[in-house]
Amino acid sequence: MSALRKLFRFHGGVKPDYHKHASTRQPIAGTPIPAELVIPLHQSIGGPPRPLVQAGERVLKGQRIGDADGNVSSAVHASTSGTVTAVEMRRMPHTSGLSALCVVIKPDGRDEWIARQSFDFRNASPTETRDYLRDAGVVGLGGAVFPSHLKLNAGKQGRLDTLVLNGAECEPFITCDDVLMRERGEAILKGAAIMREMLAAGRVLIGIEDNKPEAIAAMMAAARAAGDDAIQVVAVPTRYPAGGAKQLIRVLTGIEVPHGERSTDYGVQCFNVGTAYATHDAIALGQPLISRIVTVAGNVGQARNYEVLFGTPMRDLIAPCAPLPDSDRVIMGGPMMGFRMPGDDVPVVKATNCVLVGSDALFPPPPPEMSCIRCGECAKVCPSDLQPFEMYWFARARLFGKAQEYHLFDCIECGCCAYVCPSRIPLVDYYRFAKSEIWAREVEKEAADQARDRYEFRLLREEREKQEKAAKLAAKTAAGREKAAAALAEAEKPARTPEEEAKHALIAAALERAKAQKERAHPENTSNLSPEQQAEIAAIEARRAEIREQAKPHLRADD
Amino acid sequence: MHNSPYFLKPASVRSVMLRVLLALLPGIAAYVWFFGAAVLVQIALASVTALLAEAAMLKLRGKPLMLYLGDGSALVTAWLIALTFPPIAPWWLTVIGVLAAIVVAKHLYGGLGQNPFNPAMVAFALMIVAYPSLMSQWPAVGFTDFAPQLNAIFGPRQLDAITMATPLDALRTALHTEEARATVAGVLGSSASFGNIGGKGWEWVAAGYFLGGLYLLQQRIITWHMPAAFLLTLLVISGAFAAFDPGHFAGPSFHLFTGGAMLGAFFIVTDPVSGCTTPRGKLFFAAGIGLLTWIIRAFGAYPDGIAFAVLLMNIAAPLIDMNTQPPVFGHKDKRGSAK
Known part of the structure; x- marks a missing residue:
């Protein structure tokens, strides 16, 4: 499953302090259903989905509430059952503090699912499968939220050499992929297998930075259990930004995909491990993307990873983590590429891999x-x-x-x-x-x-x-x-x-x-x-x- | 409010500059050992002048005073001037040199990071053109008495007892002006200026600078490209000519261990502001300085050519950089580099 293989180097990179230990001491926790869910319709790259519900309507968990606007878009779903109280402009998790159309849901506490059915992708055409994933709201969960169905296309040759699963997670503080791989490796591999079939990829390389030995061991064990020789778990040297898709492809295959070109033209496609997990959820379990693992870390007493329903206000997530008294900001993402939020009331969305609480002591203002x-x-x-x-x-x-x-x-x-x-x-x-x-x-x-x-x-x-x-x-x-x-x-x-x-x-x-x-x-x-x-x-x-x-x-x- | 990255590596211009000063210490120690403490007086003089001039210019330009005064860049310029000028030069020679470097070469061109020419080399070139004789009076090796040196700097000058031509100067004068029968071997054997491999005493100072240069390499403040290209060029070309006509051209060891070769290789050629920045550009830039240095030393009117060589290559640096841009990610094979 894992072989000593030749790795390649990408130029440059840095080694900041990683601060990953604090949030990996405990397993993934669930979060209580909040009093109100604010679900932005536009959570992915591409056209903003059209609302399918109106105020007063009852929705079920997993019900589609926003319809993909064309093919370059992705659907949005209700994260729990309840009543739509409004479809209105609310502040977005974005530095600008601008508002966008959101579906506001008052949960009924019953958490009642829609009828879930697995999707038989083997007997569906590739286009049908892609449409299904688009309507299941599956997007890249590494942070870029690019609609995954658009990437599940083998391109001109109809087949690829390599499917790369990105478990590198190079940003300091963020550990959501780490814990997901530790705890749910089997589902990730099942998702990867679906992706591999759709892409007709020869092999699957799972790249994980070598500062995550537990995740590497867990994924190796899962790969052994799956018994598929085409899946290889590869420890890559820890060096930021090894988790950049192009950097990871370079490290694992030696291929450099130039700016503006498709990696499939070079025989490679790359997905985040969380995306593989979500693909498995959607296809095998019939569950659209309504939650994700989010790391809460930084200036908090108890950093931890949570499985969070989309639309949950970030403050609900931060509160149980005992933020330190001098905390004065919330950053979405890591300290290297993250964005400061306009407040702690903004909702967790598909792009939220980490909610980083900050203070002047932790992130001092830069010298002149x-x-x-x-x-x-x-x-x-x-x-x-x-x-x-x-x-x-x-x-x-x-x-x-x-x-x-x-x-x-x-x-x-x-x-x-x-x-x-x-x-x-x-x-x-x-x-x-x-x-x-x-x-x-x-x-x-x-x-x-x-x-x-x-x-x-x-x-x-x-x-x-x-x-x-x-x-x-x-x-x-x-x-x-x-x-x-x-x-x-x-x-x-x-x-x-x-x-x-x-x-x-x-x-x-x-x-x-x-x-x-x-x-x-x-x-x-x-x-x-x-x-x-x-x-x-x-x-x-x-x-x-x-x-x-x-x-x-x-x-x-x-x- | 600032944007990502929220994390910064602890690094500062000041720390870079202070480490450069630290790297100069072994060379300075050897200097004091062989030539007396006069150089320390010059360093102090140059430092005070540089800081005052820097402060005045920052004030005139309305820049934050303490931020830039504390960056240490003026001190580096001052020390390099003190180390390239004769240690027994009259005080005003050093002061004018430092003022030319800080006021004209640095601040009139826009201050830190903006100067197209190496300020210390501007000072050296200016003063050797304006005061050639004063810039050629160097202390005799082993004559380390402090009082007459101090007298030479601040008092009425009685120099004959304590000066001696530098090795480069002695060789050039002998080969160019004395009887045509003079040969390198003859000159090197006859004069007290010359030591085992370079100039007497100077070879140890050069070794000190070499040591400091290794420290800068280890600290990753400089890369190997420039010192290697400069020293190799000097070595190859002097070696070739010495092999071809040993009577009239000094060999590589002489060139590498006299004059400002080692100081230049690690501390002057490597100035990032006025030099090239791309890896290939650095090689061309430093090799050019090596070549010009040798030409000026062998055929020119001035004893050492590094200052002029550096200034000439400073002019060429932007052009070299423009034409040596390394290929970016994903475009490597198209430009012929290995992927």
């Missing part, structure tokens, strides 16, 4: 930013092999084109550069700022292109109207009825004089040229966007104003 001395520490640790300080200079100088030339969009915002910077420059903020500015400009450019098209069309229409008027005028003059009728008929037909014909041809040709030019000059980053990127744009747009505000003092400080 100094000038870059080009020491190159950031370049040494960048897992995307970028030159972060060069991108920083360009972002600060607003030379966004140059920043892109230096592969700004290959940046995965892992935070390694800012972590090691001796000048304490919030480098990732500069990249987020530059990316959002570039996206904003491209959206503006697109709008300008549309305006120009409209303008050109108006010119064309005015030209036509002018001719019609001229024809009518001609009819009014004393030139005779026949002549007028002839002219009118001509204008209406609209047969034109050779002169007019030439003019029209010119206009049409100009329009054609403009169109072709526009296609050629189409901006690089907003064309052919994956749904993931589109959603990222939307998310970044929301953060934009705030980041700009924050970037301003940095930008001003040194001019």
